[in-house]
Amino acid sequence: MRSMPIEISAVALHHDAALAAFFESVDADQSSMGFHPHAMTREMASKLAKYDGADLYYVMTIDSHIVGYGMLRGWDQGYDIPSVGMLIRSDFRGRGLGRLFMNFLHVSAALRGARQLLLHVDERNDVALKLYRSLGYKLAREEKQEELVGRLSLVCKS
Numbered sequence: 001m002r003s004m005p006i007e008i009s010a011v012a013l014h015h016d017a018a019l020a021a022f023f024e025s026v027d028a029d030q031s032s033m034g035f036h037p038h039a040m041t042r043e044m045a046s047k048l049a050k051y052d053g054a055d056l057y058y059v060m061t062i063d064s065h066i067v068g069y070g071m072l073r074g075w076d077q078g079y080d081i082p083s084v085g086m087l088i089r090s091d092f093r094g095r096g097l098g099r100l101f102m103n104f105l106h107v108s109a110a111l112r113g114a115r116q117l118l119l120h121v122d123e124r125n126d127v128a129l130k131l132y133r134s135l136g137y138k139l140a141r142e143e144k145q146e147e148l149v150g151r152l153s154l155v156c157k158s
Helices: 012-027 042-049 097-111 127-136
Strands: 008-012 056-062 065-073 083-089 116-121 138-141 147-151
Touching: 008 097, 012 042, 012 056, 012 065, 012 116, 056 097, 065 097, 083 097, 097 116, 116 127, 127 138
Parallel strands: 083 116
Antiparallel strands: 008 056, 056 065, 065 083, 116 147, 138 147
8 A cells, every 4th residue: 555645835836727616616515514714616716726814724635635734814804812613525534634724724823923713613514523622722702603512722731
């Protein structure tokens, strides 16, 4: 069995078509339960492939195929606490890739100076809830929010 290289990289121009296909597959996948941080369209993929701002957008690839998408955003709007979001393609779930990607996003945010992260998750998404709780997120229902809101401190306590 040959190894399948895993890479996480910033979304770039060469990801345009593959990211569009990923978004279309996610949009059609009912198991993606509420992952809707923005439009999951070909136009959005193209926009992200050309994006040049403060927010961070990443893809996870295995053998050059996109299997995950993640982001840290809010800096463009002036927020100190970025929102984190991540999704792994359904046929690659259950292999630890979500945990790997989230840890990568945590480190990326901390290196950018973020002291805390924020996320939104559908309360019916048991798999995501279990992952986020195991990573230390404190989940609660906040006023005027349909989804649960998770908060994670990135500040090390010595």
